[in-house]
Amino acid sequence: xxxxxxxxxxxxxxxxxxxxxxxxxxxxxxxxxxxxxxxxxxxxxxxxxxxxxxxxxxxxxxxxxxxxxxxxxxxxxxxxxxxxxxxxxxxxxxxxxxxxxxxxxxxxxxxxx
Amino acid sequence: xxxxxxxxxxxxxxxxxxxxxxxxxxxxxxxxxxxxxxxxxxxxxxxxxxxxxxxxxxxxxxxxxxxxxxxxxxxxxxxxxxxxxxxxxxxxxxxxxxxxxxxxxxxxxxxxx
Numbered sequence: 001x002x003x004x005x006x007x008x009x010x011x012x013x014x015x016x017x018x019x020x021x022x023x024x025x026x027x028x029x030x031x032x033x034x035x036x037x038x039x040x041x042x043x044x045x046x047x048x049x050x051x052x053x054x055x056x057x058x059x060x061x062x063x064x065x066x067x068x069x070x071x072x073x074x075x076x077x078x079x080x081x082x083x084x085x086x087x088x089x090x091x092x093x094x095x096x097x098x099x100x101x102x103x104x105x106x107x108x109x110x111x112x113x
Numbered sequence: 114x115x116x117x118x119x120x121x122x123x124x125x126x127x128x129x130x131x132x133x134x135x136x137x138x139x140x141x142x143x144x145x146x147x148x149x150x151x152x153x154x155x156x157x158x159x160x161x162x163x164x165x166x167x168x169x170x171x172x173x174x175x176x177x178x179x180x181x182x183x184x185x186x187x188x189x190x191x192x193x194x195x196x197x198x199x200x201x202x203x204x205x206x207x208x209x210x211x212x213x214x215x216x217x218x219x220x221x222x223x224x225x226x
Contacts, residue, residue, distance in 0.1 A: 004156070033213060042202065042218035043157075058213070090156055100145050100206040100214055104156030 003027070006091050006105040013112050019078040021108050023091030029103070030096040032074035034058075034066065037088040037107070046089075049074055050096070081112045115140045117203050119217035126193055126224050134188040134220045136177075136203035144205040146170075146179055146186040147214065151200045160188075160201070164208075193224045 007022035025032065031050050035043040035058075045058030047066040055066050063085060067075045074093075078085055088109050092102040120135040138144065145164045149157040161170030166181035175190045188201060203217040
């Protein structure tokens with residue numbers, strides 16, 4: 001089975017802190033994605049990557065950056081966390097041929113105080 | 114642009130009731146359509162998909178038919194169980210171009226015994 005592992009299930013950070021959310025997949029998938037999930041807003045795409053060292057902005061990239069130095073790892077970075085970034089963050093991956101068939105991690109719930 | 118509209122929840126049903134969750138889409142060209150499910154405390158997982166008009170996707174007793182004439186992909190199940198309680202997301206992906214999924218806002222289903 002494909003496994004997508006997110007490093008932390010729950011994080012509490014202070015405003016202004018730098019936050020790293022790590023995601024690792026074990027099935028050699030080319031594509032990786034970061035979404036945030038908020039009540040009433042559904043899933044919104046932050047960034048995605050179709051290859052190592054490649055990144056594309058999604059619908060809401062402001063305040064975030066990403067890093068993909070290795071194929072299996074896709075990191076989401078909040079350079080200076082703000083309270084409006086309190087949310088559930090979901091990482092997903094897929095093969096190059098089946099971009100729409102995503103495998104998700106369990107999510108990282110971030111609270112910024 | 115591409116978008117998905119789902120019926121708002123929450124939807125509350127008794128066990129063995131019939132379920133319909135409406136999903137309509139707006140897209141250029143001929144998208145692929147998906148339903149994802151998120152059980153409590155978990156990430157999303159693919160439930161079913163359809164890639165062309167009149168295709169029917171099915172899994173775990175759930176079905177959805179790709180209706181091009183009504184731009185719809187409604188999710189149905191004949192007899193729901195308590196274990197079906199979850200949030201359901203409709204999504205689309207344009208086949209042309211390297212575009213990621215666009216998700217609806219999700220519909221929460223609660224099934225009571």
